[in-house]
Amino acid sequence: LVVQQRFTDVSLEYWAAENVNRAVAKGWFEGYPDGTFRPDASITRAEAMTVFVNFLGLQLKNVDESTYYDVKSTDWYSPYIESGKALFPQMPMYNGEIPFRPEMPVTREDTVYALVTALRYTDDTVNADQSVLNMFSDKNSISELIKPYMTVAVKKELVAGYPDGTIGAQDPLTRAEFATLLYRASFVGFGNSELRLDDSNTVQNNNTDSSAGLNSAPVFESIDYPASVTTSTARIKGK
Numbered sequence: 001l002v003v004q005q006r007f008t009d010v011s012l013e014y015w016a017a018e019n020v021n022r023a024v025a026k027g028w029f030e031g032y033p034d035g036t037f038r039p040d041a042s043i044t045r046a047e048a049m050t051v052f053v054n055f056l057g058l059q060l061k062n063v064d065e066s067t068y069y070d071v072k073s074t075d076w077y078s079p080y081i082e083s084g085k086a087l088f089p090q091m092p093m094y095n096g097e098i099p100f101r102p103e104m105p106v107t108r109e110d111t112v113y114a115l116v117t118a119l120r121y122t123d124d125t126v127n128a129d130q131s132v133l134n135m136f137s138d139k140n141s142i143s144e145l146i147k148p149y150m151t152v153a154v155k156k157e158l159v160a161g162y163p164d165g166t167i168g169a170q171d172p173l174t175r176a177e178f179a180t181l182l183y184r185a186s187f188v189g190f191g192n193s194e195l196r197l198d199d200s201n202t203v204q205n206n207n208t209d210s211s212a213g214l215n216s217a218p219v220f221e222s223i224d225y226p227a228s229v230t231t232s233t234a235r236i237k238g239k
Contacts, residue, residue, distance in 0.1 A: 007037040014039065016176040023179035026186075028055055039176035045088070045110065046077035046102035048178065052114055053084045055182055068100035077102060087114035089145055105172030108159070109146040112169075115158055115185050116149040124152045136167040143169070158184050 005012055006021050020037055023029050028051060031037045053060070060079040067085055071078055081100055088110060092098050116122065125148035132154050133139040133147065142150050150169065153159045158181060161167050
């Protein structure tokens with residue numbers, strides 16, 4: 001419950017004020033030194049992956065060689081991208097190289113794919129009834145690969161359309177929207193799919209009860225978040 005204004009640019013009347021304040025209280029975000037949150041600023045794919053890894057409590061990997069041609073093993077975000085690489089679909093180019101595009105803004109459909117995967121609802125994407133997407137006038141803007149994931153996300157109430165009837169799949173996600181999606185996800189129970197990141201890295205949560213609903217206690221409450229403070233964490237949190 002929002003009881004006081006935490007940031008100068010997030011009024012109590014702002015549409016995502018409660019989501020922003022709760023996300024900050026949980027440590028997923030912090031404001032900037034000037035007292036702002038910058039709710040309408042976009043987030044890069046590298047920053048988004050860092051948030052996801054911290055949000056899920058994944059163990060960071062030591063990176064000797066990057067999976068992606070445009071991510072160096074020495075980049076601050078490389079351990080986060082490698083640790084959570086199953087959360088974003090890999091799209092090889094014609095020459096076989098796989099780009100990550102770390103500095104590009106993360107899109108709404110990027111985030112939907114990551115959340116559905118992280119919550120282990122990939123089984124639900126098989127033969128998913130995509131007719132639910134007909135309510136969106138721009139449904140054709142959703143990538144074919146992502147449509148089953150978007151279908152599940154809509155049904156699980158992780159994501160909703162905009163007032164103009166669009167879903168904005170290719171739109172850059174803002175900090176406020178990202179905080180809202182994460183907060184919604186924290187109230188959704190895990191599905192039956194197994195999240196496989198690699199042979200040594202799995203989600204640090206044994207809750208597999210798929211009966212947990214939107215009104216249940218957040219399933220991520222018991223996750224132990226990494227205690228170390230790094231340059232990447234500071235960038236995500238607005239330091």
